[in-house]
Amino acid sequence: MDEATLQKLSGVAHDWALEWGDGSPRDLCVVLTTGDAGMQAVYGPGFGSTPKPKYLLTLRGDFSFLAESGTPRNGVWAALFISVDSMNITGYTVRPADDIPPCDLGKLGRVHTL
Helix, strand or coil: CCHHHHHHHHHHHHHHHHHCCCCCCEEEEEEEEEHHHHHHHHHCCCCCCCCCEEEEEEEEEEEEEECCCCCEEEEEEEEEEEECCCCCEEEEEEECHHHCCCCCHHHCCCEEEC
16 A cells, blocks of 8 residues: 555544544554455454455544434444545444454455554
8 A cells, every 4th residue: 555545544544533532543554455354354254245445444542422323332443444446434343342353454464554
């Protein structure tokens, strides 16, 4: 990934984190993979979405959000699935400390820290 792409991804992640109440997320890591491989890395075998390329970006912070249902959602770890073409977030998960998946990005490709 070139520096311009990494800067865009960092901006996407920071904007998302700010919406979730954390203006200073940390431990941002990203890998270029496929939607299927990324989903399986986060959710486990049997999950998938697309064989198309996606960025999988993980980050840590103190995230909280009030869902449309009025139910609060919060967590300390998040994974964002980002479109290669549009740089839009196409999916995400937020997890509490006791539910962080054993997601090894290094198995998916070259990992970049942001």
